[in-house]
Amino acid sequence: MTNEELLLNNLARHISLEQTEIDFFFSLLTQKTLKKKAFLLRQGEVCKTENFILSGCIRMYTIDDSGQEHIVMFGVEGWWTSDLYSFFTGTPSEYYIDALEDAVLLQITKERLELLYEKVPKFERFFRILLQNAFIAQQRRINQNLSYTAEQRYLDFIQKYPQLEQRISQKQVAAYLGFTPVFLSMLRKKLSQS
Amino acid sequence: MTNEELLLNNLARHISLEQTEIDFFFSLLTQKTLKKKAFLLRQGEVCKTENFILSGCIRMYTIDDSGQEHIVMFGVEGWWTSDLYSFFTGTPSEYYIDALEDAVLLQITKERLELLYEKVPKFERFFRILLQNAFIAQQRRINQNLSYTAEQRYLDFIQKYPQLEQRISQKQVAAYLGFTPVFLSMLRKKLSQS
Numbered sequence: 303m304t305n306e307e308l309l310l311n312n313l314a315r316h317i318s319l320e321q322t323e324i325d326f327f328f329s330l331l332t333q334k335t336l337k338k339k340a341f342l343l344r345q346g347e348v349c350k351t352e353n354f355i356l357s358g359c360i361r362m363y364t365i366d367d368s369g370q371e372h373i374v375m376f377g378v379e380g381w382w383t384s385d386l387y388s389f390f391t392g393t394p395s396e397y398y399i400d401a402l403e404d405a406v407l408l409q410i411t412k413e414r415l416e417l418l419y420e421k422v423p424k425f426e427r428f429f430r431i432l433l434q435n436a437f438i439a440q441q442r443r444i445n446q447n448l449s450y451t452a453e454q455r456y457l458d459f460i461q462k463y464p465q466l467e468q469r470i471s472q473k474q475v476a477a478y479l480g481f482t483p484v485f486l487s488m489l490r491k492k493l494s495q496s
Numbered sequence: 497m498t499n500e501e502l503l504l505n506n507l508a509r510h511i512s513l514e515q516t517e518i519d520f521f522f523s524l525l526t527q528k529t530l531k532k533k534a535f536l537l538r539q540g541e542v543c544k545t546e547n548f549i550l551s552g553c554i555r556m557y558t559i560d561d562s563g564q565e566h567i568v569m570f571g572v573e574g575w576w577t578s579d580l581y582s583f584f585t586g587t588p589s590e591y592y593i594d595a596l597e598d599a600v601l602l603q604i605t606k607e608r609l610e611l612l613y614e615k616v617p618k619f620e621r622f623f624r625i626l627l628q629n630a631f632i633a634q635q636r637r638i639n640q641n642l643s644y645t646a647e648q649r650y651l652d653f654i655q656k657y658p659q660l661e662q663r664i665s666q667k668q669v670a671a672y673l674g675f676t677p678v679f680l681s682m683l684r685k686k687l688s689q690s
Contacts, residue, residue: 366643374638387632423617430624437627438581440634444568447641448674449560480642 305356309408312354312380316431317424326421330414336360336401343399349388351409355381358405359469362397363477373478376402376463376470382432402470447480455479456489499527499550503602506548506574510625511618520615524608530554530595537593543582545603549575552599553663556591557671567672570596570657570664576626596664641674649673650683 303311306328313319319327334353336342342360343349355377362385363373374397377383388395389412410418418425439462446455459479460467467475476486497505500522507513513521528547530536536554537543549571556579557567568591571577582589583606604612612619633656640649653673654661661669670680 364643370643372642374635386628387635390628390632419621423620426617426620426624427613430620430627433624433627433631434580434584437631437634438584440631440638441568441581443638444634444641447638448566448568449558449564 305406305408308356308380309354313428317428319422319424323422323424327418327425330410330418331408334407334409336405336407338401338404341398341400342407343385343388343395343397345396345398346394347388348392349385349395349397349399351411352382352384352386352389352415353377354408355379355383356406356408358401359403359466360399360401360405361470361474361478362399364396365398371477372480373474376466376474376478378463378466378469402474452479452481452485452489453493456486456493499600499602502550502574503548507622511622513616513618517616517618521612521619524604524612525602526604528601528603530599530601532595532598535592535594536601537579537582537589537591539590539592540588541582542586543579543589543591543593545605546576546578546580546583546609547571548602549573549577550600550602552595553597553660554593554595554599555664555668555672556593558591565671566674567668570660570668570672572657572660572663596668646673646675646679646683647687650680650687 310324313324313327331354333356334342336358342353343362345365357379360377360383361373362375362377362383363371365371375383383399385395385397385399387393388397392412415425415429419429446458450458456479459475472486472490473483476483479486481489504518507518507521525548527550528536530552536547537556539559551573554571554577555567556569556571556577557565559565569577577593579589579591579593581587582591586606609619609623613623640652644652650673653669666680666684667677670677673680675683
C-alpha cells in the first residue's frame with residue numbers, strides 16, 4: 303500500500319471526498335522522517351502538528367518528579383497522534399513524543415487544519431469521529447486503571463495494540479501499564495503457564 | 497437564565513446558528529426529569545441518548561467485582577454527559593448514571609443526532625469541539641492518575657468541578673479520586689492546616 307493509499311483508506315472509513323478535496327488536503331500536509339530515539343516533541347515545547355503515522359512506532363510519555371517515565375499512548379502505522387491539549391490550546395506540552403522505531407509521518411499544522419475545516423467541512427466530521435473514538439478508548443482506560451486487575455490491563459493492552467509487544471521492549475510496555483518491568487515479567491510468566 | 501438560553505449559550509461558544517437551525521435542533525430534543533437517586537442508565541443497558549444538563553448533578557460510575565464504586569465523571573448544569581461508548585456503538589454500557597440531586601436534562605437520540613449532522617453540518621463542528629475538550633480533559637486525568645500525588649489530584653478535582661464539593665458527599669468525591677473516605681478526610685484536614 304502506498305503512503306497515499308494508507309491515508310486515503312483512513313479517510314474513507316468516515317467520509318467520502320472528491321478528488322479536488324483530496325488534492326487540497328494533501329497540499330496541506332508535510333512529510334517528516336524521524337529516526338529511532340529522535341524527538342517529535344519535548345516537554346515545554348508547543349505541539350505544532352497533528353501527525354498521521356505512515357510507518358514506524360512512536361510513544362508519548364511524561365517523566366514524573368522521581369524520573370519515572372509514564373507512557374500515555376503508543377502510535378503505529380495508520381494512527382493519528384499528537385498532544386491534542388498543547389496542539390489546540392497552544393500551551394507548552396507536558397509530554398515527550400519520540401520514536402521507538404524509525405518513523406515517517408504526515409503532519410498538518412493547526413492553522414492548516416482550521417483552513418481545511420473551513421474549505422472542506424466534511425473534515426469536521428472526520429475529526430469528530432476520530433476524536434469520538436479516541437475519547438471512548440480513553441474512557442475505557444480510565445475505568446480500567448481504576449477497576450481492572452493488572453492481568454486484565456495487560457490483556458487489554460495486547461488487544462488494543464496487536465503485535466506491538468513484538469516490536470517494543472518490555473520496559474516500554476511496563477511504563478504504559480504502570481508496572482515495574484519485574485512485575486510485568488512475572489505476570490507474563492504466569493499467563494504463559496496458565 | 498432560561499433553559500433555552502443555557503443551551504443556546506453553550507452552542508454559541510463554538511458555532512453561529514440561524515433561527516431555523518435553532519428551531520430544528522430544539523425540535524429534536526426531549527426533556528427528562530430525574531429524581532435524586534434515580535437512574536438514567538444501568539450497567540448492561542444501552543445508552544440511548546446524549547444528555548445536556550439543565551439543572552442538578554449526575555454521576556457516572558462502575559461497580560467492580562468487590563462491590564466498590566468508581567466514579568468516572570460528574571455532570572452539572574451546562575455539561576453534556578452520556579456513556580459515549582455505548583451511545584455510539586449500541587453495545588451494553590459498563591456504567592451506571594444516576595442523579596446525586598434532582599436533575600432536568602435535554603436528550604437527543606443517536607438517530608436524531610445523525611439527522612442533525614446531516615441537516616445542519618455545523619453541529620459536526622460543535623460536537624467535534626466538545627469531544628476535543630472532553631478528550632483533552634481525559635488525557636490529563638490519565639496522566640494525573642499515573643503521576644500526580646493524591647494531594648495534586650484532589651486540588652485538580654476542586655478546580656475542574658468548582659463548588660461541586662459543597663453539593664455532594666465526601667464519599668462521592670473519594671469514589672471519583674480512587675481514595676477511601678478516611679484517606680480523603682485526612683488529606684482535607686492536612687490541607688486546611690497548611
